[in-house]
Amino acid sequence: MKQTKICVIGLGYVGLPLARLFSTKYETIGFDMNQKRVDALMQGHDATLEVADNLLQEAINKHGFKCTTSLEDIKDCNFYIVAVPTPVDADNNPDLTPLYGASTTVGKVINKGDVVVYESTVYPGVTEDECIPVVEKVSGLKMNVDFYAGYSPERINPGDKQHTVENIKKVTSGSTPEIGKYINDIYSSVIKAGTHLAPSIKVAEAAKVIENSQRDINIAFVNELSKIFNKMGIDTLDVLEAAGTKWNFLPFRPGLVGGHCIGVDPYYLAQCAQRYGYNPEIILAGRRMNDSMGEYVATETIKLMLKKGIQVLGSRLLLLGFTFKENCPDVRNTKVIDIYHALKEYNIDIVVYDPWASPAIAKREYGIDIVNDLPTEKFDAAIAAVAHKKFEDIDVLSLLKDKHVIFDVKCTLDRKLVDGRL
DSSP: OOOOEEEEEOOSTTHHHHHHHHHTTSEEEEEOSOHHHHHHHHTTOOTTOSSOHHHHHHHHHTTOOEEESOGGGGTTOOEEEEOOOOOBOTTSOBOOHHHHHHHHHHHHHOOTTOEEEEOSOOOTTHIIIIIHHHHHHHHOOOBTTTBEEEEOOOOOOTTOSSSOGGGSOEEEOBSSHHHHHHHHHHHHTTOTTOEEEOSSHHHHHHHHHHHHHHHHHHHHHHHHHHHHHHHHTOOHHHHHHHHTTSTTOOOOOOOOOOTTTTTTHHHHHHHHHHHTTOOOHHHHHHHHHHHTHHHHHHHHHHHHHHHTTOOOTTOEEEEEOOSSSTTSOOOTTOTHHHHHHHHHTTTOEEEEEOSSSOHHHHHHHHSOOEESSOOOSOEEEEEEOSOOGGGGGOOGGGGEEEEEEEEESSSOSOTTTOSEEO
């Protein structure tokens, strides 16, 4: 087979780290439709902070890594990797629009003998039944005759500097056994943690979509426990710590479940099941439970304020954190917005402080104002919604009035200081 030249389509949280890694061993080009994103990357800075500036600059200057918006620049590649988002729409139905667009792009440049690998999270069958037909129609080529395909689900954990792409075992698959081995060899050449070659593309797709569905269901279970134990006057964390002394107890914690994976993937699996005539009760029940937690946090905070005799109408509340998880700037599908909207129904004056999140993105995506600088005025209540490490040095009490309420979503504050927590 000819020398491998890689093109990664989609330079977000998944695509850029992967492209940077491949560039250390192969000629690699990153393709993205966003010219501003491409320009910033070529200047050596990744706004998502997933790739450190020194590593990105090394890839560009030492390994010849290039980012582009031009189809002409990727026409001579022969190993295409699609790493675009797979969101859900307002009704929680899978939105495959980005995948259709990326497949169209591949169709315009793919040649005989080339390979296209999808990394975007999907339900079983999407690669072969939805994406490849688009590639075939646009290119005029046929899979397994003129070109080949594979699926290798992304396993990026945003903000995690320990479990980076090369340190997480990778599942691979191909449209033929021979291509599966070829794709596996390409990935295993850069993935230190190793690879697992699945017997088919559908198996690899299914493996990915259940990873996050499993986590979602387990978190939903402890979220439900939190609601039960709160009514009983029992501290949920105390219960989990006690139960955790058994060797096979799973260490899940209650909390908000957002982001572009755990909060989305179960809907992909659920719709797939429904297409086959099965109604997935546990999966959707878990989603309903986790989607209810933002409003639950807001309601519990209001109850605590009323119990302390704090006037809710017109009160001032500090919301600490807005990103979907700690120590990263990603606000996609953040469930903190659910807390915000629920509190706004009580006409509370809310200040959202998050040093990681972009105020411009928060305004564009959610229509709210957030601040990057810690406010100095006094508040009636505070909700610690995200466990950013930068919050550890904050003296929360100094920001609150003498009569106040603190609700700790992530159980990171001194329990003596808080009035409520999950």
